[in-house]
Amino acid sequence: MSIEFSPDKPIYQQLIDRIMGDIIRGNLKSGEKLPSVREYAVEAGVNANTMQRVYKELEQMEITETRRGQGSFVTENEERIAALRHEMKEQLVTTFLQSVEAFGFTRDEMVKVLMERSGSDD
Incomplete structure (x- = not known):
């Protein structure tokens, strides 16, 4: 299932907005594990490097956290x-x-x- 992207905004930013929207709407809960970079890249129809950038940006924004050997999770900081x-x-x-x-x-x-x-x- 590939995501349809708008040409007026970078793809990585649209993916960040999508994940933040899922968190705000409650579709992704506090502490919930995100799909792996590769899984999400395939689902979104983007390069794994793009998805890696998305996850890195979300972590820098303190919206997600990476747990070594376990993956990325939505922050538990309410x-x-x-x-x-x-x-x-x-x-x-x-x-x-x-x-x-x-x-x-x-x-x-x-x-x-x-x-x-x-x-x-x-």
Whole structure:
């Protein structure tokens, strides 16, 4: 099962985002073992070196940890996972607001659309 990648962002970054998303959504739990580099590379349809870079970056970000002879695991540091969730939320909001401003929409216009989409009348 190969993953479809966007041409506007490096593949390794898309894989990092995918794994972080799985952690944030709870699809990957704290302390859970990740597939081996080779297994994930085959699953994603990428070179093993790309996957190795992904795992290295995640470890440097303290999102995963490598246990010698056992593999890579999602961090058990719940505070780090909470911080990751907050960081991703802030990043998404910033990107959204930059796009909104670039097109000249007002905050009130966007709040109205968001409220309509969420089904809330508040």
